[in-house]
Amino acid sequence: MRKFKVVGKSVPKVDALALAQGKPLFTDDIELRGMLHAKILWSPHAHARIKNIDTSKAEALPGVHAVLCYKNVPRVIHTTAGQGWPEPSPYDIVMFDNKVRYVGDRVAAVAAETEEIAERALELIKVEYEPLPAVFDPERAMDKGAPVIHDEPDCKYIIPVFYDPKHNHCAHIDLEVGDFEQGIKEADFVVECKFKTHHEQHCSLEPHTCICYFDPAGRLIIRTSNQVPFHVRRIVAQCLQVPERMIRVIKPRIGGGFGGKQEVLIEEVCAMLAMLTKRPVRLAYTREEEFVSARVRHPMVMWAKTGVKKDGTITAIQLKVLSNAGAYGAHAMTVMNNTCAKALPLFRCKNIKWVADAVYTNLLPGGAYRGYGVTQAAFPMGVMMDEMAEAIGMDPVDFWKLNTIKEGETSPIFKALSETGRGVEMIVESCSLPECIDKGAEVFGWREKRERYKKQSKGPIKHGIGMCCLVQGGTVPLIDMASAYAKMNDDGSFNLLIGATDLGTGADTVLSQIFAETLDIPVEDVIVYPSDTDLTPFDKGAYASGTTYLSGMAVLRTAEKIREQILGVAADILGEPKEGLRIENKGVVSGKSGKRVEFSQIIKRALYGKDQFQIGATASEFSRLPPQSFAAHFAEVAVDTETGQVKVLSYVAAVDCGTAVNPKLAEGQAEGAILNGISYALTEEFIFDDRGRVLNPSFTDYKIFSAPDIPKITTILVPSYEPTGPYGAKTVGEVNINGPLPAISNAIYNAVGIRLYETPFTPERVLNALKEKRKSKIKQR
């Protein structure tokens, strides 16, 4: 492996100083002259037809400039999912419909001089609802006689996949590699369990925020907190029925996305209001609106069945998945597919069967959420692994190591399925998972703690440990594309224009590092400008852990093209052939003569001297395969048997993300994901009433971990070298969120002997499970 100068160094984030100084970097930090404020009226019903809307009183209110509803907005069926075209999500939503499908569904929108006037106007809108029966339980959604949520005739997929909205059946795929039943026959032990995972909100620090205005040429500018600016342009143009050339999308700094902003959730309404009023319009969600009318992680019901031989060979794996898509199908199929495509390649098993359905219900629509289906599947699979290891009396560390994919190996799943359907045959060319398991176990003290906790203290607090291994493929293969453009300036610095979307992750920094490394310049000489559909070339956006890997390759290729141009000019200056020259520390050096010419001389010659031209290039890269990032997670918990409380005492994650371009940022991604996962496992929970209303739409009662709750998290980066990635890099955004559910569940079992198959592991749930265990013990006697 070559030595790097900039890659592999924890250089400070390029935007850190401005952020720390509180500069006006975020969407909502600007105030435009004449800007109107938009507010949205939400459905109070889980399922209802709108018989009539009377907006006349609202329109008459002084200060109100526009009121939108199904009556005055064209019906354009589309998907809000910010995915590549043609989107693998059903077209099942319109800007305003005459039907509402969940509490929090959009009914009308107002633009007014102030937020206060807009709110008052909402109160003046009279809506006549005809309530319809609703269905909330995904296991009841396809029952005979269940209310049909999408009875509109125009809902459809625009790609050829299964879709049966008349039975609330949003997606279905199944596959089998090998022979599952035969595998079960060969097994010495068979384990079978039902699992349930719950809703989760992204809780980005910055809620969805958008400001739309017109430039002097009459083009619509959309300034928005979004992960997918190029998809925003396409989808807003579609909804407004205007050419894409009329729209420019600008993404400023973003206060977190986590998938929640891989969605065109508010931009099209804001844009429509701006079009109608010819005034700048601002639309920003409140925290409550984030909870009642944004997107969530798809809750799933899963049935797992596996077979294992006494020697530790897994003979069969079956995973059946029922995903609760909620009211609209954005990301429903792709998230569901990932429970197989991106989760199951981890396991060495010849016989795998997977059956998956996604159903509509009258609850919050699911969407993209960090982990994207792998989080859900990693839970049953991680617990099943623990159960199988126990069944054959093998230490989980050894069992995981034996049964996880290695470098140079393949999985039949790769070929069988990808996130969008078609799979890609591939070999795992980089994998340090075995070292991750060893190092993680050692740092964590696995063997020693395993011994120690065989004997529990007399008091109410019991200790336990659990582990799991994880994989997450990055990018959507054969679909995703990223690109970059760069030009050289008078002083030898460079503008790097990237379509890639930094959400606070540090992508701008990492991509600058890759560019700087390739041209052997310091990061300060890279002026990075991201995500502006007018100025930067296309990028699919920030999702599927794809930025470092894919946008990184595009940046690398761009820099390589520029290097060739620089060497060409240098050759002319030095009067030597290009082949003998190399780039070194902001200059070009001849290997033969030892002569050196500085970048500043080269660019001056190119711009002002001879045969003038702009040194600059653009390059793009599409994903040929999904690079596989791995991790081994270890959790130590204390379970209070009197209160039911589970406390995570320590957590170790050993992570293989290939080369960590910026180790501190990679650790930050890992630790953020782990904390997010622990909080999801223990305290985060939506509470709905029997009419489908969210009862806890605020941080007061939707509990996310904050600083005092954070356990000791240790991240160990265990490098590997991915030949298809920039300088060996893979991906790190998502894989680590998948660990806490299985690792903590396994640790609870180790501590108190109860298996939790349903999330989250709240004190009441743990206490009830402990009571059940005591009862069943009494019965056995």
Add this chain to the structure above:
Amino acid sequence: MIPKFDYFRPKTTEELVDLLAKYGEDAKMFAGGTDLFVLMRDRLIRPKYVIDLKGIEELHEFSYDEKRGLRIGATVTLNELLESDVVKERFGVLWSAAGALADPTIRNRGTLVGNICNASPAADTAPALLVLDAEVEVAGKGGERTIPIRDFFIGVKRTSLKPEEFVKAVRIPNPPAGAKGGYYKWGRTRGEDLAVVGVAALVVNSGKRIVRVALSSVFKTPLRVPEVEKVFEEEGPLDEQIERAVSAVQEKIAPITDVRSSKEYRIHMAGVLTRRALKELFGGS
């Protein structure tokens, strides 16, 4: 966004009395504002007038007298209480409760008097004041009066204050010699959370045992349980007494099921916390 209101910042209690006499029914007072503005933002209340108490020097008085005990003015913040050695050493149960309320940034603005005037059943400082036999100094157009804390809370978010009255200060007599105390709060997270159940206990273990217990979040008001005190009036084995105290608490409380917890879990946890509190304060494990 907070609905519009008219703002007053009186400089003297006399001005305040006049403002309340004039606007009492439509006015809300605040010091830290950590409850009031959240309620206003969520449109749960829409007062026409908001009166800021922080301009009244007199209400910021915070004093201790060997004989009369502690006096905490209406605008004394929770962090000011927490910084006081007297509170920490002699009124441990209050110190512990103040430290359990929300988080340090909220406590920088929030006040003890605000906490009790908001009168949430989950008010963290209320059980401590109940076991300390605090008294509330009240003033208004009709003059001044003192309300014992046990009569102060009359319902969910309701106090015995009249619309034209305000709380000047809370007075706390010295606890019995040798008293130890603590507030045992059960939340869903360690970071800022409302109590699922909170138990304040005050214990004297020299010679005759004295035990006082009060709870938050298990009744329509913060609740002291005198039956616990009776249990310890007679002599007996400590473990047995503690179990009887636990039963007394669980019989007396009437919690509800809400988004934070089920009723059953609250009853269970009231028992667990009472037992843990008493065992710890009596020096057991």
